[in-house]
Amino acid sequence: MNSSNRDQPFDTVVRDARIATAADLFTADIGILDGAIVALGNGLADGRETIDARGRFVTPGGVDGHVHLDQPTSDGSKMADDFETGTRSAACGGTTTVIPFALQFKGHGVRAAVEDYHMRAADKAAIDYAFHLIVSDPSHAVVSEELPKLIAEGYTSIKVYMTYDDMKLDDRQIIDVLACARIHGAMTMIHAENSDCIGWLTERLLAAGLSAPKYHGASRPMLVEREATHRAIALSELAEVPILIVHVSGREAIEQIHWARGRGLPVFAETCPQYLFLSEEDLALDGFAGAKCICSPPPRDKANQQAVWTGLQNGMFTIVSSDHAPFNYDGPDGKMLHGPGSSFHQVPNGIPGIETRMPLLFSEGVLGGRIDINRFVQLTSTNAAKLYGLYPRKGTIAIGSDADLVIWDTGVARTIRNADLHHAADYTPYEGHEVRAWPSVTMSRGVTVWSEGAFRGRAGHGRFLRCERPGVVTSQFKIGPATF
Ligand code: DUC
Ligand code: ZN
Ligand code: ZN
Numbered sequence: 001m002n003s004s005n006r007d008q009p010f011d012t013v014v015r016d017a018r019i020a021t022a023a024d025l026f027t028a029d030i031g032i033l034d035g036a037i038v039a040l041g042n043g044l045a046d047g048r049e050t051i052d053a054r055g056r057f058v059t060p061g062g063v064d065g066h067v068h069l070d071q072p073t074s075d076g077s078k079m080a081d082d083f084e085t086g087t088r089s090a091a092c093g094g095t096t097t098v099i100p101f102a103l104q105f106k107g108h109g110v111r112a113a114v115e116d117y118h119m120r121a122a123d124k125a126a127i128d129y130a131f132h133l134i135v136s137d138p139s140h141a142v143v144s145e146e147l148p149k150l151i152a153e154g155y156t157s158i159k160v161y162m163t164y165d166d167m168k169l170d171d172r173q174i175i176d177v178l179a180c181a182r183i184h185g186a187m188t189m190i191h192a193e194n195s196d197c198i199g200w201l202t203e204r205l206l207a208a209g210l211s212a213p214k215y216h217g218a219s220r221p222m223l224v225e226r227e228a229t230h231r232a233i234a235l236s237e238l239a240e241v242p243i244l245i246v247h248v249s250g251r252e253a254i255e256q257i258h259w260a261r262g263r264g265l266p267v268f269a270e271t272c273p274q275y276l277f278l279s280e281e282d283l284a285l286d287g288f289a290g291a292k293c294i295c296s297p298p299p300r301d302k303a304n305q306q307a308v309w310t311g312l313q314n315g316m317f318t319i320v321s322s323d324h325a326p327f328n329y330d331g332p333d334g335k336m337l338h339g340p341g342s343s344f345h346q347v348p349n350g351i352p353g354i355e356t357r358m359p360l361l362f363s364e365g366v367l368g369g370r371i372d373i374n375r376f377v378q379l380t381s382t383n384a385a386k387l388y389g390l391y392p393r394k395g396t397i398a399i400g401s402d403a404d405l406v407i408w409d410t411g412v413a414r415t416i417r418n419a420d421l422h423h424a425a426d427y428t429p430y431e432g433h434e435v436r437a438w439p440s441v442t443m444s445r446g447v448t449v450w451s452e453g454a455f456r457g458r459a460g461h462g463r464f465l466r467c468e469r470p471g472v473v474t475s476q477f478k479i480g481p482a483t484f
Helices: 083-092 110-121 140-152 171-184 195-207 215-219 222-239 251-262 289-293 302-313 357-367 373-387
Strands: 010-020 025-033 036-041 047-052 057-060 062-064 095-098 101-103 132-134 157-161 187-191 243-245 267-271 405-409 438-444 447-451
Touching: 010 036, 010 373, 010 405, 057 373, 062 357, 062 373, 083 095, 083 438, 083 447, 095 438, 101 110, 110 132, 110 140, 140 171, 157 171, 171 187, 171 222, 195 215, 195 222, 222 243, 222 251, 251 267, 251 302, 267 302, 302 373, 357 373, 357 438
Parallel strands: 010 047, 010 057, 062 095, 101 132, 132 157, 157 187, 187 243, 243 267
Antiparallel strands: 010 025, 025 036, 057 405, 405 438, 438 447
């Protein structure tokens, strides 16, 4: 890095970058002014700062479309990361935009959740952020008044749950939300697991004295996810609106998505690193340690891991998100909320992974020869920006886009250690995994937030992003009064 005088056309020039977008790979200089990319070309004049990227891949900053930060819970647990630590960790792993969830509590409004969530984020985020809305109580007032206004204001994605007593919707309620999403132009994300099957299986496991963390997997087998995935698809077909099935864990759910696409239905799919890099063996670790990997759906067997990799290769998956849902392992408000050795069904669901998402996929996906770098960019950045109405401001390297960039270091093997990560959780499920790629530099709107192995950003740099109505929704259906 070197500095020159102030009479420069650019604040920063990233020189000789091997630029990878969702479609292209080419070498050029990137000229940055006022936080945006203003020039791409060879032999650009120096900027006030020049960064030599010769021989290195430069990708758009990651858009992590599924993270939970400082999300209130109803069971007394507490997320380890707030907006400050969560976005710091994201930046250090190459992510420059996060989309966490403003959660509606039953009996309360969605707007109240949004206002509360803005207070949690303000002055804390180190990178840019938008909000999804979790709708747990789709009353008439919510679907006919609150959601339409919120969608128009830039909250254009909604998550609904088919399980968890405090959040689940029945089929009729899901249809109400989907119809609202269709009319007003929002993307609906669906957590697809059959709640009654999980309840029945859990009761039987506990009655048999089977309560160790590994039985979390037995309480939520693929059938449970497969049935709910199929039902979610059917409901979206009825409402004639695109959906995204989130955190898809294996073959049987993938088969349902494949089936839906064969019918021409606009069904999108997300998977997460835990379904590529963790398995049921991690849930079965000695003692209570398997609780570190309790998330839903659970990590499956190795054959399912392979099915998920194949889905990344053949286009079945649209995005790879972290589903960062950080709870400490030790302590009274995390995985041990009900004490060490508590039953699997009392353990808070979720694992940390916001910082490791991009390096793991670059390393095992791109450098491991499973996907090319364009597919990596699609899965980690571009497609999320498109699904959630942030493209082309985010998710690409183009003139006019925000200068959110990652310069990759692909030369050095590195072992993931929680001590080296920047989240506030007291463990990583990827402890000991070796990666061969890590961001050398992360830039958020032209500002270096990670370089030379240190966080260089600041709390409060991150801005709230109002999302456009996603093109994949509005291009399919005319926004306007319902046709039925
Ligand atoms: N679903 C999520 O999306 N995140 C954490 C837990 C869950 O069930
Ligand atoms: Zn979920
Ligand atoms: Zn989640």
